[in-house]
Amino acid sequence: MSATISLQNLRKTFGDGQSGHLAVDDVSLEIAAGQFVSLLGSSGCGKTTTLRIVAGLESPTSGRVLFDGADITHLPASHRDMRMMFQDLALFPHMSVEENVAFGLRLKRMRGKLSADEIRRRVATYLDIVRLGEMRKRMPHQLSGGQRQRVALARALATEPPVVLFDEPLGALDASLRRSTQAELKRIHRELGKTFIYVTHDQDEALSMSDMVAVMSGGRLIQYDTPEGIYERPRTRFVAQFIGAKNLISARVEKVTGSEVLLRLADGTHLGAHAEESLVPGQEVTAVFRADRALMQVNGYTDASLVSGIHVQSMFLGNRMEHIVRLVDGSEVTIHDAQARPLPGDGGPLQFALRPQHVQILTK
Amino acid sequence: MTVQADILTENAPDMRRIERRRALFWLLPPILWFVGFMLVPYAITLFYSFGRMDYVQFVAGFSLDNYVKVLTVQPYAGLILRSAKIGLLTAFWSTLLAYPVAIAMAFYLSSECAKHILYILVILPWWASYLVKAYAWKTILGTHGLLNEGLIWLGVIDEPLTVFLYNDFSIILTLTYIFTPFAVLSIYAQLERLPLSLIEAARDLGATGWETFIKVIWPISIPGVLAGGVITFSLGFGDFIAPALLGGADSIMISSVVISLLGVANDRPLAAAIGVAIILMAMALLTVSQYLEKRTQVRL
Amino acid sequence: MTRLGSPYLIWSVAGAIMLFLYLPILVIIVFSFNEGRNAGLPFTGFTLSWYEAALSNRQIVRAIWNSVLVAGGTILIAVPIGLMAAIAMDRFSFPGKDMFRRLVLLPLVLPGIITGISLLNFYVMLKVPLSLTTIMLGQGTALICITVTEVFARLQQLGRSQYEAAYDLGASEFEIFVKVTLPNIKTALIGSTLIILSLSLDEIAVTFLLTGRDNTLPMVLWSILRREATPLVNVAGTVMIALTLVLVTIGLRLSRGNSGRH
Numbered sequence: 020m021s022a023t024i025s026l027q028n029l030r031k032t033f034g035d036g037q038s039g040h041l042a043v044d045d046v047s048l049e050i051a052a053g054q055f056v057s058l059l060g061s062s063g064c065g066k067t068t069t070l071r072i073v074a075g076l077e078s079p080t081s082g083r084v085l086f087d088g089a090d091i092t093h094l095p096a097s098h099r100d101m102r103m104m105f106q107d108l109a110l111f112p113h114m115s116v117e118e119n120v121a122f123g124l125r126l127k128r129m130r131g132k133l134s135a136d137e138i139r140r141r142v143a144t145y146l147d148i149v150r151l152g153e154m155r156k157r158m159p160h161q162l163s164g165g166q167r168q169r170v171a172l173a174r175a176l177a178t179e180p181p182v183v184l185f186d187e188p189l190g191a192l193d194a195s196l197r198r199s200t201q202a203e204l205k206r207i208h209r210e211l212g213k214t215f216i217y218v219t220h221d222q223d224e225a226l227s228m229s230d231m232v233a234v235m236s237g238g239r240l241i242q243y244d245t246p247e248g249i250y251e252r253p254r255t256r257f258v259a260q261f262i263g264a265k266n267l268i269s270a271r272v273e274k275v276t277g278s279e280v281l282l283r284l285a286d287g288t289h290l291g292a293h294a295e296e297s298l299v300p301g302q303e304v305t306a307v308f309r310a311d312r313a314l315m316q317v318n319g320y321t322d323a324s325l326v327s328g329i330h331v332q333s334m335f336l337g338n339r340m341e342h343i344v345r346l347v348d349g350s351e352v353t354i355h356d357a358q359a360r361p362l363p364g365d366g367g368p369l370q371f372a373l374r375p376q377h378v379q380i381l382t383k
Numbered sequence: 384m385t386v387q388a389d390i391l392t393e394n395a396p397d398m399r400r401i402e403r404r405r406a407l408f409w410l411l412p413p414i415l416w417f418v419g420f421m422l423v424p425y426a427i428t429l430f431y432s433f434g435r436m437d438y439v440q441f442v443a444g445f446s447l448d449n450y451v452k453v454l455t456v457q458p459y460a461g462l463i464l465r466s467a468k469i470g471l472l473t474a475f476w477s478t479l480l481a482y483p484v485a486i487a488m489a490f491y492l493s494s495e496c497a498k499h500i501l502y503i504l505v506i507l508p509w510w511a512s513y514l515v516k517a518y519a520w521k522t523i524l525g526t527h528g529l530l531n532e533g534l535i536w537l538g539v540i541d542e543p544l545t546v547f548l549y550n551d552f553s554i555i556l557t558l559t560y561i562f563t564p565f566a567v568l569s570i571y572a573q574l575e576r577l578p579l580s581l582i583e584a585a586r587d588l589g590a591t592g593w594e595t596f597i598k599v600i601w602p603i604s605i606p607g608v609l610a611g612g613v614i615t616f617s618l619g620f621g622d623f624i625a626p627a628l629l630g631g632a633d634s635i636m637i638s639s640v641v642i643s644l645l646g647v648a649n650d651r652p653l654a655a656a657i658g659v660a661i662i663l664m665a666m667a668l669l670t671v672s673q674y675l676e677k678r679t680q681v682r683l
Numbered sequence: 684m685t686r687l688g689s690p691y692l693i694w695s696v697a698g699a700i701m702l703f704l705y706l707p708i709l710v711i712i713v714f715s716f717n718e719g720r721n722a723g724l725p726f727t728g729f730t731l732s733w734y735e736a737a738l739s740n741r742q743i744v745r746a747i748w749n750s751v752l753v754a755g756g757t758i759l760i761a762v763p764i765g766l767m768a769a770i771a772m773d774r775f776s777f778p779g780k781d782m783f784r785r786l787v788l789l790p791l792v793l794p795g796i797i798t799g800i801s802l803l804n805f806y807v808m809l810k811v812p813l814s815l816t817t818i819m820l821g822q823g824t825a826l827i828c829i830t831v832t833e834v835f836a837r838l839q840q841l842g843r844s845q846y847e848a849a850y851d852l853g854a855s856e857f858e859i860f861v862k863v864t865l866p867n868i869k870t871a872l873i874g875s876t877l878i879i880l881s882l883s884l885d886e887i888a889v890t891f892l893l894t895g896r897d898n899t900l901p902m903v904l905w906s907i908l909r910r911e912a913t914p915l916v917n918v919a920g921t922v923m924i925a926l927t928l929v930l931v932t933i934g935l936r937l938s939r940g941n942s943g944r945h
Contacts, residue, residue, distance in 0.1 A: 095398040109848035113866040123852035406775040413768035420824040424805035487697035508704045510927040515920030519707035592688040621794020638796040665793045
């Protein structure tokens with residue numbers, strides 16, 4: 020059941036001509052068979068429209084959608100081997116759980132393909148997969164929010180599509196239910212080996228579940244990478260901020276040696292960093308590093324650079340201590356100390372060390 | 384599950400074409416109907432309005448005489464204005480009477496069931512036969528009607544009064560009576576959307592009941608008042624039954640004239656011209672009211 | 684409940700207005716049982732003889748039958764066309780949609796007499812003889828807007844996602860309509876049918892100009908009323924009030940009661 024999907028230069032304009040609103044702007048993306056891919060972005064970034072183009076619920080203004088190499092750009096949704104789980108779930112209120120799940124199996128296009136017995140067995144199988152076997156006869160309004168999510172999922176899975184699409188289906192759940200449902204989705208993805216495309220605005224959700232994450236903004240695809248890649252090596256300032264990186268430092272490129280870069284900070288000190296794109300000396304960039312990569316023990320490294328600032332405040336977070344440090348240019352960074360040692364007092368000078376491979380350079 | 388693969392090898396269906404076909408399927412029958420039974424009849428009416436009568440024979444032509452007549456010769460223009468005045472008064476009084484009922488229904492009933500019952504109670508008189516309702520007022524307002532007999536019994540008057548019936552008062556009273564339920568429903572539909580917390584917040588901030596009404600409830604209810612007002616106005620404007628049953632000799636309205644032009648007077652072109660004028664006015668009214676309703680609509 | 688003002692004040696005003704709405708109806712009902720030959724005062728005694736007289740009046744019975752026939756035809760025209768227009772307006776965007784909407788809603792603000800005169804001109808020009816059918820076509824056209832507004836409001840409230848879910852699951856347009864759309868708008872459809880039924884039974888303005896030899900009940904009542912005032916009118920009125928009471932109660936139950944609160 021291979022199902023690779025390839026989006027080529029998708030563009031979608033709503034409304035007409037000049038007054039139109041460009042919802043998707045030149046998005047190209049390769050999705051390998053069996054992958055769990057998230058489209059991540061804030062509302063209005065074009066992620067849902069992209070998903071709807073993949074589903075066949077929206078026609079792109081230009082560009083193509085390929086499914087195993089075949090052009091399905093304008094194939095109607097009903098003819099695509101993909102099923103969608105909708106944001107508001109779209110359960111049919113007048114049908115029982117069982118009837119909802121069987122809906123796709125009892126249509127004209129399926130006639131002759133499945134016997135009544137097989138349909139019953141199939142419905143039972145998928146209700147078991149989402150652990151809802153007991154609720155077969157209930158109506159949607161008799162179910163809890165979490166149970167309704169499961170019905171919608173079983174309904175999408177029951178026709179056994181190689182690709183399942185998710186349009187922020189967990190948005191309405193509370194945090195703990197949300198987390199357990201995420202784990203459940205991950206398990207189902209592993210068990211069934213289908214391609215999942217998942218739209219969300221929640222970076223934790225995207226990073227924890229996906230094989231690949233596509234970060235979108237303003238209709239454009241900003242970065243397409245593994246969750247580790249997105250987290251460790253955000254390509255732009257936007258991605259860095261979106262995934263919650265707080266430590267952004269303005270700097271100027273001083274020297275470039277291959278992928279090794281020497282930055283000069285506002286206070287004149289130097290910071291070694293690592294770059295994937297070519298930079299020129301004198302260029303203004305942003306350096307970003309993760310709070311847990313800062314080294315409080317500043318001595319004993321030959322490769323690390325020292326950063327100094329003023330200690331502003333500390334918070335004890337159980338397994339670690341969080342310090343906020345103000346740098347000379349006024350920006351504040353957060354660093355973690357895993358050993359949770361208290362500092363002598365507020366307002367004193369503080370130094371920490373950073374290794375070049377943990378300092379990422381953003382040019383945009 | 385190789386539905387898609389089968390499809391792709393054949394002549395693949397195109398969602399844009401399918402979407403167009405579906406739109407056409409749902410749209411075409413209504414469009415054909417509206418063209419056939421509204422636009423074409425309007426066009427024919429327009430055609431008649433440009434012609435004239437030669438004794439009993441219609442003569443086609445392209446003259447604006449009938450329109451000039453509608454605008455300048457009495458009683459036509461005057462009657463349109465008079466009908467508009469009666470329509471406006473009907474709309475005004477209906478709104479005035481409807482508002483307290485809508486308020487009571489929206490804010491002074493806590494159970495859904497009670498709201499539902501009052502809703503039905505309001506709507507019921509609306510659905511009772513128009514003619515019979517108009518006639519009932521005749522029974523009430525007449526020389527030997529309930530009102531006169533009641534006043535005599537109370538000793539307020541000695542002789543039955545004739546001022547209640549066969550004048551504009553009785554027409555407007557009857558029209559107001561008939562269309563008030565409609566105004567209640569459209570105002571209520573708007574008030575229903577207003578969360579009670581808004582009123583509580585206003586009261587909490589120190590507003591009096593009246594201030595709360597003027598500053599919170601009234602602005603939000605305007606689209607409902609407009610919607611109800613437009614329809615009560617139109618219904619009042621086009622009425623010919625109330626004037627015929629309860630009006631005096633001089634209280635005819637524009638619809639009564641159209642009827643007599645088609646009947647006794649046999650002047651189809653002039654009737655058509657009046658018809659076209661009213662269609663244009665209705666179009667304008669609909670456009671303006673839709674615009675105003677959209678502008679005054681508050682997103683809640 | 685101290686929200687706007689004293690509930691006593693509000694309820695006494697609202698109550699007085701409700702009384703105003705019901706007074707004439709009570710008058711009709713009470714006087715339909717009056718023994719006297721006059722339709723109004725004095726009330727001389729209780730009798731059912733006017734009901735007997737009305738039911739044995741050929742003209743009235745025939746007119747009731749005609750009215751039912753016309754109402755049936757009107758429903759067959761207005762409900763399907765209105766349903767289709769509502770679906771088209773809800774789901775698709777097409778050029779001239781604003782104009783289309785205005786055209787659909789026009790009869791709502793256009794005096795019935797104008798729909799009547801334009802259709803009359805149409806029939807005269809095409810030399811179509813006036814009959815119950817011409818009345819049906821007229822009333823049907825005038826009342827399409829009722830179904831459109833009722834069904835359109837329900838569809839808007841329903842949103843697109845159920846339609847899209849069914850489409851996404853592979854349903855054809857026909858299957859979506861029968862299995863998903865129809866069950867969801869059923870109550871609005873029945874509600875609008877009943878509203879059209881009672882409006883049609885009471886319609887005068889359009890009917891007045893389009894009527895041929897056969898007359899509907901309001902037209903017969905109208906001619907009786909203009910000649911003389913007999914308690915027959917009160918009887919007919921009472922019967923119609925009772926009838927609409929039943930219809931409207933059913934209609935409202937269906938269109939408001941169990942819908943929109945999933």
